[in-house]
Amino acid sequence: MVAIRLLPENDTTNGWSAVLPPRTPRPPLVATITADWAIIGAGYAGLAAARRLAEHRPGDSVIVLEAGAAGEGAQGRNAGFAIDLPHNVTSSLAELEESARYKRLYRAAIDHLDETIRTHGIACDWSRDGRYHAAVSERAVQSVLKPLVAELSRSGGEHRWVDRRALADEIGTDYYTAAVFTPGGYLVNPAALSRGLADTLPGNVTLCENTPVVRFEPGVPSRLVTPKGEVKARQVVIAVNGFADRFGYFRHRLLSFAAHASLTRPLSVAEIAKLKGRARWGLTPANAFAGITMRRTADNRILVRQNVSFRPDLRASDEERARVALHHKRLFDQRFHELSDVTIAHTWTGYICLSRNGAPGFGEVAPGVWASVCQNAVGMTKGTIGGLLLADKALGVRNPLIEDIEAVSGPAWIPPRPALDIGVRARFAFELWRSRAEA
Structure with missing residues (x-):
């Protein structure tokens, strides 16, 4: 028996939700x-696994327990990129070494999302x-x-080199030296x-919302x-990302970080006229x-x-967010001088789960208990394909992509705290120092 003492704490600051009904x-x-x-x-x-399980087994009962409200956790607080190609988070280019596998996994996830979005409007x-x-x-x-660029050229991945001048024309700022544009992401x-x-x-x-498992x-x-109920289930899927170790799995293998984001007010007609470039873009x-x-x-x-920032307690304060804003x-002002009147x-705050080697946690972790966690900051596509393939694997459905995800799975061991805190913060400080010119 495991008591879950650290639960998600999602505030009402999410800008993506604030602009919705x-x-x-x-x-x-x-x-x-x-x-x-x-x-x-x-x-x-979790949602991908639920959908796939229900499609394969329409006679089975599936219950999803969500600690908060749909879209208010980390899944609704990211930057909104469905990435279709290998992606580096730090200076590591490890994903390029498994380029073909990641492309197959990411594009299968995007195809699934695209079909679901279109089918249900x-x-x-x-x-x-x-x-x-x-x-x-x-x-x-x-x-x-x-x-x-070398890997995309080798593998036939569509891409375009964009120099400073061209990039300024396309996104409205000349702050960047160069970029690689890839057209397949959403x-x-x-x-x-x-x-x-x-x-x-x-x-x-x-789906039961505001129902944490305690x-x-x-x-x-x-x-x-749960606080007011109980479920007895033949099979369990753990899809809680950085909280997985609280359930007793992937202990000393998961790293939790806080990532802060801001949205400006809408640009006025006059401000839009000042901003060169495409009407929609992501960088x-x-x-x-x-x-x-951006x-x-x-x-x-x-x-x-x-x-x-490294945040094993998965908490951030309003005071911190005020400083971040x-x-x-x-x-923003450094990049868009002509829009200095635009306010935040x-x-x-959202939370991302990383592993030391960039690998997810995937598979059966105990008899009748399955997990798909640790998406390493590419949650929309890695999470979606992880959930779909986990359902297939649990049901014995043949899918060649299972081999791909298993080949890149297995979070590496990390030391316990407080040694972990010292090591991560030192490594993180070095990463920031080495790449300080990118700020």
């Missing part, structure tokens, strides 16, 4: 029930706008962008997408206790820890995401 969450669990499948977590992995600003992967310094051009409001995926689940899936007893069946930095992720959204806001405003409207 209000939504009424599904009722919490208030009874003792039995189910064929219990899924813990309604993020991308999910309004989430889903658009194939591609992505600029950009560098500020010449060092990052040589160490990150050039190897990326941009989206992640909170709207998460809500839509939750609200269109098959009929044999029951005690877990794995077995046959497993027992999941990821050569180093996501030091650099700035987007121009469908409603003419600019997103800025930076200020990533000021910092994001300075970053929303600043929020």
Whole structure:
């Protein structure tokens, strides 16, 4: 038996949700029930697993237990990129070594999301706008962008080199030295997408929101206790990302980081006229820890995401967000001098789960207990394909992509705290120092 003492704490600051109409969450669990499948977590992995299980087994009962509300956790707080190609978060280019596998996995996830969005008419600003992967310094051009171009050229991946002048014409700022544009990725409001995926689940899936699991007893069946109810399930899927170690799995293998993001107010007609470039675009930095992720959204806001920090307690304060908002405003002004009157409207915190070797946690972790966690900051596509393939594997459905995800799975061991804190903060400080020119 495991008592879950650290639960998600999602505030109301999420800008992606703030620009949407209000939504009424599904009722919490208030009874003792039995189910064929219990899924813990309604993020991308959990919802994908629920949908696939229900499609394969329409006669099975599937219950999804979500600690908060759909779209209000990490799944609705990311920058809204559905990435289709190998992607580096730090200066490591490890994903390029498994380029073919990652491309197959990512593109299968995007195909699934695209079909689901179209089938159910999910309004989430889903658009194939591609992505600029950009560098500020010449060092990052040589160490990150050039190897990326070499791999894309070798594998036949569609891409375009964009120099400073051309990039300024396309996104409205000459702050960056160069970028690699790849057209296959999508941009989206992640909170709207998460809500839509939750609200269109098959009929044999029951979603219970505001229903955290506070005690877990794995077995046959497993027992999941919530504040006002209980589930006994033949099979369990753990899809809680950085909280997985609280359930007793992947201990000393998961690292949790806080990432802060801001959205500006909508640009005025006059401000839009000043801003050259495309009406919608997304840019990821050569180093996501030091650099700035940016987007121009469908409603003419600019997103800025930076200020990533090691956060094993999975908590951030309003005071911290206020400081971050000021910092994001300075970053915005550096890039868009002519828009200095534009204010920050929303600043929020989301949490990402990383492993030391960039590998996810995937597979059967105990008899009748399955897990798909640790998406390493590419949650929309890695989480989606992880959930789909986990369902296939649990049901014995043949899918050649299972071999791909298993080949890149297995989070590496990390030391216990407090040695972990010292090591991670030292490594993180070095990463920031080495890539400081990307800020």
